[in-house]
Amino acid sequence: MPDSPASENVFSAAPTAVDVLTIARQVLHEEAAALLDVAAALTATPDFVGCVQAILRLKGRVVVTGIGKSAHIAGKIVATLNSTGTPALFMHAADAIHGDLGMIQPEDFVVAISKSGDTPEIKVLVPLLRRKGVPLAALVSNADSYLAQQATYVLHAPVTKEACPNNLAPTTSTTAALALGDALAVCLLESRQFSAADFARLHPGGTLGKRLYLKVGDLSRQNQRPQVAADAPLRDVLLEISGKRLGATAVLDAAGQLAGIITDGDLRRMLGSFSDLEKLSARDILTPHPATIDVEDFAAEALARMQQRNITQLVVTEDGQFAGFIHLHDLLREGLV
Template structure:
């Protein structure tokens, strides 16, 4: 029987009795303290500001590279840049010297992430980047490293100790690098006045995208438009509400203007208030001045208004005229609730 490896012994060992809550809180405090140090480091040199300005003037793309855990952070920064209006590519530092360096064009800008700034892969890559003649920003913890000394800009993310008790597993350093990447992306976003509408165009899928681009009219136009005249008898009101299946009907005056709304809840309450139902007309039981929303408003705003009023439907208007209903079920179907 072969002997177990050290890693297998660790995995199979009985868990130690530790204060999980205390350890978790300590990790978060240590990483939060490190972010304060990173924020202070931004003010120490003009490099961060100059880096942002250089990227704003860029005609090419931002290429972010790293190795190991830094490569994962690089990938996330690339995703954030792309989604906020800055074209970006990920290049693994190890793959760069095996052909991927060809993705870098003369008008690009490279951000290299490395805690130490002295890894073998980085030392091989940097001279190749210098031959390309592209600007290089070093996102490093060690400002005296080889990478920092060779870079055009140094984005300093100082970390004195990892949250790992052995000071080995990248924890605090990756958090610091990720946060500094976010700071870079947000500065670019705000400098470009990148709006919610711009964001929506890049995020058309999923709930987030729908919240940013789906309009009330996109949903209400798929529904029927229950409506009755002010003098409509109770029977017509009942048939309109039950037949159109939206739990309500609009009541229009002689000029076709919205006079009010009658919901199925109004009908139930009405049964205990009136003795002679045959004589009832829509105008007798309507609720005037109902909650409305325009076809051009976002569907997410319809949800907010329903929640504030504790109702399940809104009257939809278009240029001030009755245009239908939007129901809570419409929002549920689209995943907005």
């Protein structure tokens, strides 16, 4: 049976041994140098600033388009814009001339990505965009291209050579376009004073979302609230810690204020320090000034404090009063560790 086409070797020669690390470093150095060129190019034209200002005034959406590898970059830029407070849509340049152009509304703003700025699809698309009367930003390497000449704003990402040894595969050029898109998104979010709380509202899922919105109170209110009076006998302390299963208990004074904390570790250390255990009360073995955290603090901050102090629980307060405990196990259960 003859080999199927899928099993045929598409390469012209067998693989040869190469210095992989040297090649990898060369690619990274070339792309890093290209990004410095892109940064320098920003000072040569006011178009980038004008583009940011135009988008900030925008009542519609940013529609980002491209073809080939530029289309993939456009999709990522759209995702970044949407996640940082700028409504955006992706439109494939080829699909645009087969119906998708209808997604563009009069109050929208279009960013077209093309290294050369002279691809056939772009040359067909640009007149159609001009007919709609929407502002057009050209993210191009060739500032003299057809796309650049027709655009309202030119976002210049100069690239003289691809990292590909044949200078063919889009590598450096796509990195430059992606980085310039990131710069655009960050300028917009800073101009809008887009906060971590705003980011959290758009990223409620997964560990990232939990780090940004999950509060200490969301977890501590699910736990029991072990507490004893300062004059409580040792037996009561033991029962409270073992019964509430958090490895600690708060100790409150006569006014109901937090006097300290007793952990199961404190109990073990107590055995070597006192001979007459019957006479001990909570105030004799408590640790004063325990580490606390407010119910409105983020759970991620609770984790940071536990790690900093090498402890497994924090006393939770609300309006300065004892409100419970948050334990490392709570954070583990939510996937924050």
